[in-house]
Amino acid sequence: MSEAAPKSVLALRERTPLPPALVLAIFFHLVIFAAAFYLPRLLDRPPPMRKPIIAKLVALGKPRDKSLLPRKESPPPAAAAAPVAAPGGKAAPSTAHVPTRRELMERALAHAAGRAASEEKPDEERAGQKTGSPQGTAESSEAGDVYFTAVHDAILENYVVPSVISERERLYLSATVLAYIGGDGRILRHDLQKKSGNPFFDQALETAIRRAKLPPPPPELARSLRDNGVVLNFKP
Amino acid sequence: MMILLAILLAADRPVIDLSGGRIQAYPLALARPLGAQETAAVQSVLQADFDRSGIFKLLDPASFLAPASEGLTQIDYSKWMAIGAQGLVKMSCEAAAEVKCDLRLYDVPRAQELLHGSYSAPRAGVRQIAHRFGDDVVKFFTQEPGVFQTRMAYVRESESGKQIVVADSDGFGPQALTGASINLLPSWAPDGKTIAFTSFRDGAGAHLYTVDVTSKQVRPLVTTGDFATGASYAPDGLRFLFSSSLEDNTDVYLSQNDGSGRRRLTDSRGIDISGAWSPDAKRIAFISDRAGTPQIYTMAADGSDVRRLTFQGNYNQEPTWSPKGDLIAFSGRDEHRIFDLYTVNVESGKVTRLTQNQGTNEKPSWSPNGRYIVFSSTRGGKRQLWMTAFDGSNQRQITSEHVGASDPAWGPLPAK
Known part of the structure; x- marks a missing residue:
């Protein structure tokens, strides 16, 4: 009696059930990929994100006694404003400064952009620190992420909220924009991910993004900002 | 772990919060x-x-x-x-x-x-x-009512005295409602038909009167005692607050709108004056020096639950509650002994300054939509009425009275 021809290895493998461990591994991989794909959509909210600290430069001034009534917040002097004498230093020479053609042009451009220097005198009692900077914006300093502070300040400089939006509406208006930044600092594209519901407000933040001149990102951030973008949460 | 890692890798995006955009017209x-x-x-x-x-x-x-x-x-x-x-x-x-x-x-x-x-x-x-x-x-x-059709009451100062005047909210068409004895502190009834005011007209001290805006008829409101001043109508118009020394001390009183049923609401040893209603009529702001210096306090409408609201400055006065309920405007004396306008947030207690380095600024009164405040200011030399946005921006002169104008009271929205 001849024995049946031996089964090929391939045939044997076809009939052999997969090891349970392999099946489980395939199953778990499928679950992981499915979860990675669907979970963010199911949760319908952005995944955990990193919140950079926006640096604040302490203003030059005197620390204010907390028991006194507050002073009006005064903006930092504009670049085109007259120089302020350093504390304790000699007063600036009284000879009238004749503005150069370039200065005149810068002033005109600043005026056209609504950034003209305030006509009010600089506030000598401005709250701040004696070691602060004339360009400071806060009563106390806060160290932060240099590049994102620059992005924040560049957009804020162009962020103009129209006054037709009522104070009450300003309390709850918010919008989210996802902006992708190129290696040269240009905003490559932006998506209004969450509209505010007020067309005047949405228009204002689109304008702020369009006009903002951002510095080029540092090399370690360039790829992420180009591919993943940065989330901008706007509130009035 | 792997799921979380996958999610994190999917989008590691920095988030920048932007607020405080410039408000531009x-x-x-x-x-x-x-x-x-x-x-x-x-x-x-x-x-x-x-x-x-x-x-x-x-x-x-x-x-x-x-x-x-x-x-x-x-x-x-x-x-x-x-x-x-x-x-x-x-x-x-x-x-x-x-x-x-x-x-x-x-x-x-x-x-x-x-x-x-x-x-x-x-x-x-x-x-x-x-x-x-x-x-x-x-x-x-x-989505808020405009106030161009509203009117203002104020005190016109003249060589012969002080009279109550009503004008459009832009200062146009002032009409005197009283003679020129000493008349002060006008306060509109919510229906806009009458104005209560403090007057020395009877020669027996300061008392409260009302004047009909249309007929100019004056009626006594509180004439007992030698000091009753600063009427403030409740939002329903059925009651009003005033300050009086009817009993031993100067306190805040509540009365029916015909002057009957008076009830003392404060009973501290200090002086309690300048009662002002919250827009929901549940609380009352007032000034008290019970802690040593005049400060703003609030209390429930029945006089209970007294809370101190301001802790900055040593002389705060003339509280007036925003129609939106979130802010109280007042005038306060700063370290240079000048009175300026401020607001204090009722919830947080945060004080914001509205005027600075522009003369003496006093007697704030809110517009009925809560967007503006009218006040008196000496910044131009004579005391005149000025208005400002609630945040201190866009300050404009309203009156140009020959001698001066003071004590403004912004009237209610016109009936539809």
Whole structure:
């Protein structure tokens, strides 16, 4: 009696059930990929994100006694404003400064952009620190992420909220924009991910993004900002 | 772990929070008036209203590129876009026995009509056409009532005394309601028909009276004791607060609107004065020096649950509650011994300064929409009425009284 021809290895493998461990591994991989794909959509909210600290430069001034009534917040002097004498230093020479053609042009451009220097005198009692900077914006300093502070300040400089939006509406208006930044600092594209519901407000933040001149990102951030973008949460 | 890792890798995005954008007025063009000459008068009033509001930035007509012949509805939006207009107002009036005006508001970037109204008034009342359309425009944008049609009461100071006067909210058409004895602190009843005020007219001290805004008839309200002052009507108009020394001390009292049923609400050893209602009538702000210096306190409408609200400064006075309920405006004396205007947030206690380095600023009174505050100021030399936005921006002079004006009280919205 001849024995049946031996089964090929391939045939044997076809009939052999997969090891349970392999099946489980395939199953778990499928679950992981499915979860990675669907979970963010199911949760319908952005995944955990990193919140950079926006640096604040302490203003030059005197620390204010907390028991006194507050002073009006005064903006930092504009670049085109007259120089302020350093504390304790000699007063600036009284000879009238004749503005150069370039200065005149810068002033005109600043005026056209609504950034003209305030006509009010600089506030000598401005709250701040004696070691602060004339360009400071806060009563106390806060160290932060240099590049994102620059992005924040560049957009804020162009962020103009129209006054037709009522104070009450300003309390709850918010919008989210996802902006992708190129290696040269240009905003490559932006998506209004969450509209505010007020067309005047949405228009204002689109304008702020369009006009903002951002510095080029540092090399370690360039790829992420180009591919993943940065989330901008706007509130009035 | 792997799931979380996958999610994190999917989008590691930095998030930047942006707030505190500059509030900038909405660029608005008032096109050249069309039709009868009354249109120019309407436009002039409307222009002043919009300018005073701080909401709009009116564009210089010299920059207009559109031809004067451009009609009410055939609009070349590109020419208005080119000068930076976001909004455009067109108007045309016809004058016969009365003046009829067609006023329209356009959205320039979107090239669409936003508002269209027809208004009529007697020839003497063309100003009201402008005020009505102005209020409609404000309401359209902000969803809040405009205040161009409202009126103000104040004290006109003269060589012979002080009289209660009522004028339009832009200071136009002041009318004296009382003679010129010493009359102070007007306070509107919520229906806008009567005004309570403090007067020394009877020669027996300071007492409370009311005057009918239409008939100018004066009636006594509280004339007992030698000191009753500073009436403040509840939002329902059925009760009012006042300060009095009817008993040993000076305290805040509550009374029915006919002066009956008086009840003392405060009983501290200090002086308690200047009661002011919250808009929901559940709480009352007042001034007390019970802790050594005059500060703002609040209490429940029955006098219970007293809480101190201000802790900065050593002389805070004249509290007045915002119609929105979130802020109380007051005047406070700073370290230079000058009175200026402030607001304090009722919830957080945060104090914000509204005026600074511009004379003495006192007696704040809120507009009925809570957007503006009228006050008296000596910044121009004479004491006059000024108004400001609630955040201290856009301060404008309202009155130009010969000797001076003080104690403003912004009236309620007109009945519909």
